[in-house]
Amino acid sequence: DAGVIQSPRHEVTEMGQEVTLRCKPISGHNSLFWYRQTMMRGLELLIYFNNNVPIDDSGMPEDRFSAKMPNASFSTLKIQPSEPRDSAVYFCASTLPRGEQFFGPGTRLTVL
Amino acid sequence: LAKTTQPISMDSYEGQEVNITCSHNNIATNDYITWYQQFPSQGPRFIIQGYKTKVTNEVASLFIPADRKSSTLSLPRVSLSDTAVYYCLVGDINRDDKIIFGKGTRLHILP
Numbered sequence: 001d002a003g004v005i006q007s008p009r010h011e012v013t014e015m016g017q018e019v020t021l022r023c024k025p026i027s028g029h030n031s032l033f034w035y036r037q038t039m040m041r042g043l044e045l046l047i048y049f050n051n052n053v054p055i056d057d058s059g060m061p062e063d064r065f066s067a068k069m070p071n072a073s074f075s076t077l078k079i080q081p082s083e084p085r086d087s088a089v090y091f092c093a094s095t096l097p098r099g100e101q102f103f104g105p106g107t108r109l110t111v112l
Numbered sequence: 113l114a115k116t117t118q119p120i121s122m123d124s125y126e127g128q129e130v131n132i133t134c135s136h137n138n139i140a141t142n143d144y145i146t147w148y149q150q151f152p153s154q155g156p157r158f159i160i161q162g163y164k165t166k167v168t169n170e171v172a173s174l175f176i177p178a179d180r181k182s183s184t185l186s187l188p189r190v191s192l193s194d195t196a197v198y199y200c201l202v203g204d205i206n207r208d209d210k211i212i213f214g215k216g217t218r219l220h221i222l223p
Binding site: 004035042043044045091093098099100101102103104105106 | 146148153154155156157158161199205206211212213214215216
């Protein structure tokens with residue numbers, strides 16, 4: 001298996017633009033997590049899905065952030081409109097029940 | 113969710129054994145202890161998990177005392193490539209629940 005796949009790996013955009021980050025979990029994994037990492041705040045859990053259903057989105061910063069998981073093999077994290085403070089590395093992770101989390105390589109987002 | 117406390121940073125030398133201790137005073141009966149490792153520019157990677165006593169795999173050992181209020185990750189004979197951030201997490205793995213990553217311990221291995 002190729003592991004968790006994220007795209008793009010790098011994204012540079014201007015303030016106010018819409019940003020869409022994509023994640024393909026490992027086949028057969030039923031839980032998917034979106035994290036954000038910055039030097040100041042560390043690794044923060046934004047939202048997680050179980051069997052494609054959002055379970056806890058309390059970590060989503062504000063209404064500008066939204067996440068979807070239309071099927072078991074794909075999820076998106078959208079920021080609209082983006083702001084400079086959204087600059088961070090965004091990780092997606094997937095897991096089996098009671099299993100370890102497998103992280104993707106991350107998307108480095110820079111909002112100018 | 114049980115809170116964890118671990119040193120912010122540690123330095124060691126190649127070839128040494130490194131022990132990183134994590135405190136989790138309010139660990140619950142069903143909670144397991146899990147450690148992840150994160151290299152620069154990569155996502156965290158699972159290292160080891162345990163419930164009590166000692167667990168060993170090809171990468172590390174995990175020591176958990178009887179009261180389970182702390183745990184120690186032991187890395188034998190470290191090399192420069194073990195320079196990374198190490199996270200201690202506590203949670204009930206039998207529930208579909210979120211886990212919280214703290215700030216971790218930044219381990220720097222010196223030649």
